[in-house]
Amino acid sequence: MKTDNQHIDKQQLIHILAAEYGVQIPAITFVPKGEEAWTYVAQTAAREQYFVRVQPAVSATNLERVFPIVYALHQQHGLTQAVAPLKTCHNTPVVSVDDYIVAVFPYIEGQTLHQRAPTAADLTAAAALLARLHQLLPDAPGLRREDFANPFKAPIMRALDAARTPAAEQTFLQQEVCGLLKAERADILATLERMERLQSQAQQLVTDWVLTHGDPNRDNFLKDQQGTLHLTDWSDLAVGPPERDLALWTGDWFEVFLQAYVRRRPSLKLHRELFEFYFYRWSVQEIADYATRILFRRLGPAEDEHAWAELQDYLPVKHQGIAQGVEHVQSVIERVLG
CATH class of the missing domain: 3.30.200.20 (Phosphorylase Kinase; domain 1)
Structure with missing residues (x-):
């Protein structure tokens, strides 16, 4: 927070x-x-x-x-x-x-790879660490297994319902959220339907199942003062396809990252459909989190301001950006994996 x-x-x-x-x-x-x-x-x-x-x-x-x-x-x-x-x-x-x-x-004294732009050596180290994790599958009874569900539909529907019948007394930002949700309601509902199709498609794919971190974004890679890279925040640990983790590295550094990752897992096979699923699930997760945080949790003006700024990065839903991201992923996969 x-x-x-x-x-x-x-x-x-x-x-x-x-x-x-x-x-x-x-x-x-x-x-x-x-x-x-x-x-x-x-x-x-x-x-x-x-x-x-x-x-x-x-x-x-x-x-x-x-x-x-x-x-x-x-x-x-x-x-x-x-x-x-x-x-x-x-x-x-x-x-x-x-x-x-x-x-x-x-x-651990140091900086995350979000606080400082990662070097090529940092990307290689992060990819190697993630690949090593994906090669391990310890005895873990009860560990969650990816089912490609969308647990964010219910909170989004709650927020949409609240936007249609707003409370009598609302803060300025609650009014703004309700206005944005009403304006984007049709596309949000269409996006939730798209998620159901992507879920069905993902469940039918034959894929590699590995131990995944779940949120290996740059802010969870911490480089200490000796140059060692650490991986923090394991609360989303689950068995799933490697795309669950790799989807968070698909920006400008993806090709360098994937090349380093493949050196440790040369028989890798990736599916663009899974990247699309995770791109959309991340979007609806952020919409659910930030909208409900402002409408229902009331954590204070500063948190609401932060949540409002973040929500506007995901609403309207960035369909074109996601499509371009999927195409970029596919082109990198073809160059790196052949």
């Missing part, structure tokens, strides 16, 4: 760090990062630092299943760049507090 949550009791967090992790800290500092959780840096009197992530429990139901797999990747499979949470004194990966899930991570 971009602004702190005043409902999170900071003294309670400090107590949790002491009681559950044996870490004594005088204070914690909010840092704006990500979209799903509130994040803090905790520092001891000896200047040891920790990264604390506080996520609403309703959106963190899978963390207790996911984090043990990340431990296995790190400890048993040698994927040491996978950033796993510290275990509590009770050997659990997270702590439940009121309506939140708290996870504590080692603090």
Whole structure:
């Protein structure tokens, strides 16, 4: 999140760090990062630092299943760049507090590949790390398997219904969101229908199934001061096709990235249809997230301003941009894979 949550009791967090992790800290500092959780840096009197992530429990139901797999990747499979949470004194990966899930991570000093433009060496390292992940499939009972569903249809329909019958009292930005949703309603509904066709098409493809990160965007690749690249935020870990991860690297750097990736997975076969599916699912996910955040969650003016700016990047739906992106992907695949 971009602004702190005043409902999170900071003294309670400090107590949790002491009681559950044996870490004594005088204070914690909010840092704006990500979209799903509130994040803090905790520092001891000896200047040891920790990264604390506080996520609403309703959106963190899978963390207790996911984090043990990340431990296995790190400890048993040698994927040491996978950033796993510290275990509590009770050997659990997270702590439940009121309506939140708290996870504590080692603090890594450095910059993400979003904060600094990646070099060719960074792209090669990121691709190699992702390819290595895709070559591992640890024993992971209960891990989610990609079913190409669209869980964002229901929240979008809720937002569309709210736009048709707006509440009597609305903020300015809620009025703006309702106006945009009403103007784009027909195309949003058509896009949801397109998603159903893409889902059916994806389910029929014979594809490679691998362990996927789920959100390996540039902000989740962290380069430390020694030059090592780390991969963070494993909350969307699932078994799925490699396109689930590769779709997030299909911009200007895709060809360099894919060349480095293929060096580790030379028998790779990719499907343009899956890239189209993930491009559209990402779009409807962002529409659902930012529209409902403003209309229903009311996280404060600063968060609403951020959500409104982000929503306008996805509405109207960028059909032409997605089509061009798919064509670009296809041309790169043909050049790299033959």
